[in-house]
Amino acid sequence: MSKLAIHSGPQAAEGLREFAWPKLRPEDEAAVLKALRDNYWGGIGDENLPNTLFEKGFAEYHDARYGVAVANGTVSLELSLRAGGVRPGDEVLVPAITFVATASAIVSVGAVPVFVDVDPRTAQIDAVALEAAVTPRTRAVIAVHYGGYMADMDAVLPAAMRHHLLVVEDCAHAQGSAWRGKGAGSLGHFGSFSFQHSKSLVAGEGGIVLTDDEALFEKVALMRNIGRRTGQASYDHYISASNCRMGGLQGALLLSQFSRFSQQAEERHRNGLWLEGELDNIPGLSRQPADERLTRRGCYFLVLNFDAEAFGCSRDRFISAMQAEGVGWVGAGYARPLYREPAFLPDNLKPLLPPGIPVPDYPSLRLPHSEKWAACQVTIGHPYLLGDGAGARLVLEAARKVKECVKDLQ
Numbered sequence: 417m418s419k420l421a422i423h424s425g426p427q428a429a430e431g432l433r434e435f436a437w438p439k440l441r442p443e444d445e446a447a448v449l450k451a452l453r454d455n456y457w458g459g460i461g462d463e464n465l466p467n468t469l470f471e472k473g474f475a476e477y478h479d480a481r482y483g484v485a486v487a488n489g490t491v492s493l494e495l496s497l498r499a500g501g502v503r504p505g506d507e508v509l510v511p512a513i514t515f516v517a518t519a520s521a522i523v524s525v526g527a528v529p530v531f532v533d534v535d536p537r538t539a540q541i542d543a544v545a546l547e548a549a550v551t552p553r554t555r556a557v558i559a560v561h562y563g564g565y566m567a568d569m570d571a572v573l574p575a576a577m578r579h580h581l582l583v584v585e586d587c588a589h590a591q592g593s594a595w596r597g598k599g600a601g602s603l604g605h606f607g608s609f610s611f612q613h614s615k616s617l618v619a620g621e622g623g624i625v626l627t628d629d630e631a632l633f634e635k636v637a638l639m640r641n642i643g644r645r646t647g648q649a650s651y652d653h654y655i656s657a658s659n660c661r662m663g664g665l666q667g668a669l670l671l672s673q674f675s676r677f678s679q680q681a682e683e684r685h686r687n688g689l690w691l692e693g694e695l696d697n698i699p700g701l702s703r704q705p706a707d708e709r710l711t712r713r714g715c716y717f718l719v720l721n722f723d724a725e726a727f728g729c730s731r732d733r734f735i736s737a738m739q740a741e742g743v744g745w746v747g748a749g750y751a752r753p754l755y756r757e758p759a760f761l762p763d764n765l766k767p768l769l770p771p772g773i774p775v776p777d778y779p780s781l782r783l784p785h786s787e788k789w790a791a792c793q794v795t796i797g798h799p800y801l802l803g804d805g806a807g808a809r810l811v812l813e814a815a816r817k818v819k820e821c822v823k824d825l826q
């Protein structure tokens with residue numbers, strides 16, 4: 417076995433350079449140019465053809481009836497909560513292991529994020545903990561499909577129904593995922609997606625809200641469009657709302673890439689299953705459990721559990737060594753359980769909540785499984801899962817090499 421790249425040896429996964437993301441193709445450039453020439457730069461509704469076609473295609477692929485394209489995946493969460501009836505002072509349940517936007521969107525609508533622990537095996541919201549956190553003020557739950565591995569919707573949906581909660585699926589990581597054959601984002605009342613630059617379908621910025629419910633669809637469409645009906649050019653505004661529209665060039669870029677999305681989702685699923693299975697054989701690395709109900713994992717990143725003692729070095733050393741071997745997108749996920757973010761310290765939160773609403777004491781909160789996942793997760797990015805499996809094999813070679821030479825890291 418050659419010397420580790422972190423000690424100036426040759427890289428095991430140099431070939432991963434070819435997997436840089438996002439990948440622009442000539443047809444994407446042509447689509448954006450055409451949208452520019454056709455004057456689809458923006459618009460206030462369905463005269464903006466690429467956006468409308470994309471909304472329809474993306475919703476249909478995920479088995480939802482309606483899609484509303486918006487500016488990003490944070491406002492898509494805010495719109496879902498608002499349109500779903502969450503009011504200032506309500507409580508919204510949210511897992512503590514996710515990107516900050518899942519919880520900050522709750523605060524943006526004046527509601528209180530109530531952090532719920534995750535399942536120790538899957539890192540997804542735990543339905544038992546969810547139900548235990550319900551109070552008379554609880555109005556909604558955001559089920560995050562973390563990494564694209566989905567929350568246990570067989571348990572989350574009945575728990576939410578027993579308490580008449582709105583269910584928003586945060587699918588920012590789960591483009592293409594499916595639960596028992598049904599697309600992510602079509603199981604709850606709303607599915608919220610992001611097309612930010614690192615995601616598995618991208619437009620620099622962008623988002624979409626999916627729903628099956630016509631009345632909710634109409635509400636979100638009005639809220640996206642400063643209170644105007646879709647396609648209506650006149651100055652008639654039926655509600656007071658913000659402008660959360662997606663631009664036309666982003667719609668064109670998404671529509672063009674979407675023609676290859678279905679194949680990419682299958683590749684991510686197939687190569688992801690293979691790679692996590694192989695990595696699981698390396699002492700110190702273990703995968704989230706295989707779950708037959710997760711019929712397709714679109715995958716934003718694979719989430720592994722790193723056991724420093726069994727592997728033989730710290731997580732930080734492992735990540736640095738993997739990066740040196742050429743695996744650019746390997747990381748520790750989000751830095752901490754969200755209730756440890758300075759944004760949610762009582763002094764920072766209080767001015768954003770309605771007067772009289774008690775501010776949760778997050779500094780004393782301890783959610784053991786979330787703390788464990790924050791301390792031990794290792795994430796591996798989706799671009800390496802595309803294609804015939806060559807990228808996944810290179811990631812595996814790098815991990816095996818680092819394990820074999822782990823003594824050199826101590």
Ligand SMILES: Cc1ncc(COP(=O)(O)O)c(C=O)c1O
Nearest residue numbers: 488489490515517588610611612
């Ligand atoms: C889980 C999760 N939710 C929401 C978002 C917000 O999406 P955006 O960056 O498009 O606002 C992200 C973005 O990274 C995310 O990872």
